[in-house]
Amino acid sequence: MGATKTDFFTSQQNQVAAQLKALGHPARIAIIEYLLKVNTCICGDIVNELPLAQPTISQHLKELKNAGLIKGSIEGNTICYCIDEKTIARLQKYFAAMAKKLAGNNNCC
């Protein structure tokens, strides 16, 4: 045991969970927020922004990329990362639909 039983859930559930899991770490939230703040592609400056070693950040970037939250393109010997708007838009809709559905029923707990 110890492995998540992904087989028993829908691919949608697994996908949303994977995307939120990728955001479920303060370092990765910080990376996303930094990318949002600089408002454009960034390259290697994340390492200077966060109190983590370069391999650790590289790993976090990889996870964000695997989950589809950021994308990167090679630029000389550096790599330019930026937020993948589509995924954010999808998550935004997910929570918006949820909040909307919750708006009606306050007869709970």
Added chain:
Amino acid sequence: MGATKTDFFTSQQNQVAAQLKALGHPARIAIIEYLLKVNTCICGDIVNELPLAQPTISQHLKELKNAGLIKGSIEGNTICYCIDEKTIARLQKYFAAMAKKLAGNNNCC
């Protein structure tokens, strides 16, 4: 090592990360979606809905509760869980602000 370095991030970043982490598991997404579907408090029926053992579900519910995503009230010898709208609303705003800020700059990657 192996422990997340929460000390180095803002409490806001840690909080958002903790909430998204709690949602970062298909079983917990399924629980939230079920709570949303039944549109009212539920009690013990989640165990019948999910392909997981009762202790496992109890654990997932505990995590969702700790992260502030659901709340529960005792009702006889059962417990009534339901979604905590405030937390969902906060997350919804978080993603909405992000999506809005992203809307302008398509000059990336």
Added chain:
DNA sequence: TTTATTTATCGTAATATTGCAATATTAAAA
């Protein structure tokens, strides 16, 4: 070519998560 510079990967230790059987707890029902 040699030397930075930047990012990725490997290996590994520490810690966290996932899942469940067994058991405990609590309150309703008989």
Added chain:
DNA sequence: TTTTAATATTGCAATATTACGATAAATAAA
């Protein structure tokens, strides 16, 4: 009181995550 039903807790094994030092790879600069 005894039994049943619902939920929580404990203990444990399997696996995943986090973090970093060392090193590799690849390109730019000297």
